[in-house]
Amino acid sequence: MTKYKQNYGPQMPKVADLQKALEQALPDGRWLKLLELAEPTGVATTQQMQQALSLSRDQVNRLLTRFDEIAPGQLLVRVQETIVRPGQRGQPPVVYKLGEAGAALLRANGCPGAHVCGLTDATPIAHAIATLDVRLAALQAGLTVQTETPISYADTALRPDNTITLSPDKIAFFETEQAASLPVLRRIRESVQHKADFFRSTAVEGISTTVRVLINLPRGKAWDQTVGTWERATALVANDTGKDLPFKIVAIPLAEFLAKPDWGDPPDERWESLFDPTQTSSFASRKTTASNTAEQTEKNTALAPVKSSGNLPTTLARRTTRDDRLIMEAYWQCLIERAPTLAYTADHPRADSDFFAIMRIIYAASYPDEATPWQLALHPYASLFMLRKYMQMHPRLTDALKKAVEGRASRITWNPTTMLHRMQVTIDVFLKYHGFCNAGGLQAYPISNWSREDGSADFRVTVDLHPEMLIGERSDVVPLRDEVRAAERALAWVLYCLFAYSEEIGLGLRQQYPPFW
Numbered sequence: 001m002t003k004y005k006q007n008y009g010p011q012m013p014k015v016a017d018l019q020k021a022l023e024q025a026l027p028d029g030r031w032l033k034l035l036e037l038a039e040p041t042g043v044a045t046t047q048q049m050q051q052a053l054s055l056s057r058d059q060v061n062r063l064l065t066r067f068d069e070i071a072p073g074q075l076l077v078r079v080q081e082t083i084v085r086p087g088q089r090g091q092p093p094v095v096y097k098l099g100e101a102g103a104a105l106l107r108a109n110g111c112p113g114a115h116v117c118g119l120t121d122a123t124p125i126a127h128a129i130a131t132l133d134v135r136l137a138a139l140q141a142g143l144t145v146q147t148e149t150p151i152s153y154a155d156t157a158l159r160p161d162n163t164i165t166l167s168p169d170k171i172a173f174f175e176t177e178q179a180a181s182l183p184v185l186r187r188i189r190e191s192v193q194h195k196a197d198f199f200r201s202t203a204v205e206g207i208s209t210t211v212r213v214l215i216n217l218p219r220g221k222a223w224d225q226t227v228g229t230w231e232r233a234t235a236l237v238a239n240d241t242g243k244d245l246p247f248k249i250v251a252i253p254l255a256e257f258l259a260k261p262d263w264g265d266p267p268d269e270r271w272e273s274l275f276d277p278t279q280t281s282s283f284a285s286r287k288t289t290a291s292n293t294a295e296q297t298e299k300n301t302a303l304a305p306v307k308s309s310g311n312l313p314t315t316l317a318r319r320t321t322r323d324d325r326l327i328m329e330a331y332w333q334c335l336i337e338r339a340p341t342l343a344y345t346a347d348h349p350r351a352d353s354d355f356f357a358i359m360r361i362i363y364a365a366s367y368p369d370e371a372t373p374w375q376l377a378l379h380p381y382a383s384l385f386m387l388r389k390y391m392q393m394h395p396r397l398t399d400a401l402k403k404a405v406e407g408r409a410s411r412i413t414w415n416p417t418t419m420l421h422r423m424q425v426t427i428d429v430f431l432k433y434h435g436f437c438n439a440g441g442l443q444a445y446p447i448s449n450w451s452r453e454d455g456s457a458d459f460r461v462t463v464d465l466h467p468e469m470l471i472g473e474r475s476d477v478v479p480l481r482d483e484v485r486a487a488e489r490a491l492a493w494v495l496y497c498l499f500a501y502s503e504e505i506g507l508g509l510r511q512q513y514p515p516f517w
Contacts, residue, residue: 015104021070022105030055030063033077036108038076038098040147041128042117045093048129051136058450064096077117083126086179087218087255095125108433123178129490130176130216130254131161137261138164138174138401153203158194166265172208176254179222188233196237199246208265213251213274224408226337227251230274231403237273244396249274276403277396278429351435353472356465356487362386363490386392387497388505397433401498402507404429405514414515420446422483422514427495441466444495459499463492 030053037052038044044052050059059329067075076096083095097105097117106114119125138145144165150157160173173195180188195211198204213230217223230251238245250271252262262268282464316388367381391398404426412418423446428438436442443464465488470479 015101015108018071018101019105019108025066025070026063026204028136030064031067032105034063034067035075035102038102038117038134039106039111039114040098042098042115042119042131043079043095043125043128044132045095045129047093048132048136051140071101074099075105076102079125081122081125083122083129085126085129086222087253088348093129095129097125126216127176127178130214133254133258134162134174134176134214137258138162141261141263143263144315151198151203153198153201156194156197158198162264166208166263169206170208170265171206172212172265174212174214177213177226177251179215180226181427182229185233185437186228187228189236192230192237192245193240195247195249196245206390209246210248210250210266212267212271213249214254214257215251216254218253218255223253227272227274227407231276234275244464245275259379268292272406273399273403276407277400277401278403278432301488351469351472355434355436356491358390359490360487362390363493367489367493369486383493384497384501384504387494387501391506397430398507400429400433401426402509405498405502405507406509412503416448419459420448423461423499426498427461430495430498441469444491461492461495463488463495465491 025031033053034044034049037049046057046060046064047053049063053060055063064076077099079095079097082092084092089309097119098114100116103114103116119128135145135147146163148159148161149163150159150161156209161176162174163171165171199207199209215223215226217226221324234245234249248266250267251274252267252271256270257463262270362382362383362431365386366378366383367376405422412422424438427444427446431437431442431444438444445462447462449458449460465484467478467481467484470484470487498507499514504512
């Protein structure tokens, strides 16, 4: 074997001579497969080398040693900085970057876009490693994958981390992300905006409208903070346009995905939505004459001269209390003049007393007024069917409820108090979607029965309605107490189903039931 050992030193040799030396030293072609592994992202770990080439650790080490013997630090360059992989125990991975000679060899062997890896910081290197992990998982599943390949639309291009062909007529975008917080909100918002522009273009044929985001974090505090940052970014993009996002965006921890890949469309229930409809604002997308007047008032008062003994910059000048009162009066006038169109939208509808009639229709499917004790003891298949259909009619409500039930659950210690609080939050989301809040003539709240002699317990939902809630703003006759009680029972049952029958009504939780149920 020593007759093939040739050290070209620090100067890069001719590509033809270098390839000849490699072919003589490694006639099985492993050298090219190893370089091709690093080409899409520019980096690869020794574990990924073992996985992709079906080699043992010792075999990979011997191959890398041979690289250094032939062209030291030119084919693959070892990364000296420690790359931490969140949630993974043991030694950090050994990472190599594509070097100058390695890129030249790839260009000479059918990879014209190969170039030297210029990554230096730990975060982008970790991102590249995660992207390659997803690529290898897709290839192992027999799927076609393109990594960091631009897709043109309009006058620009979208560059997903991995574009994977799930079926002959469907491809999907798989993005890999690291921990995120407010300092990177602008970058995430721009990324979401680019995707929104793409999915509103004519280039979306055959592309899944669900963008998968694989976050390189385990579930926990950092995960919740990252998901919250993405939720804020998606809400900002939705507010900017005054419309729903033209695509769905969901996330899962990278390690969970690699342990059990999901190539289905739509994705399975483990994925968490990164769009929270409750964070969007019904005011953000409206530019009315009255609101412009209020904004102009604010601008004028901000520019008004401020009495000062010194030369205070305009940006630091504070408005007087009188200025604040003028601004708020202008906004109040705006609200009075434009209330019907300003305060309510299709996404945040005006409250209507027909809501209670809908709840009674759903409830009556299994619990009619004349129900016998036998009927009351049966499983409410009919009412659950009706409720599931209602949820399907309101996908934004479904997404908001799922987020309310599961959000931040990974770092909560569940006890009766936290369970009741989470139930109340979910109930409030349901009411807010329909234009109501827990106040005045509508009180809906969870209760816990911990007083049974056998020590067992259960959770229920109680609803108290003022009779006028059933007529709303109409001038009809106030309903009888029996009708009010029927509406209370119906609404309480529907709210209870959000927890007890979450799977049967199609909430699509990661588990069969809420994490605290």
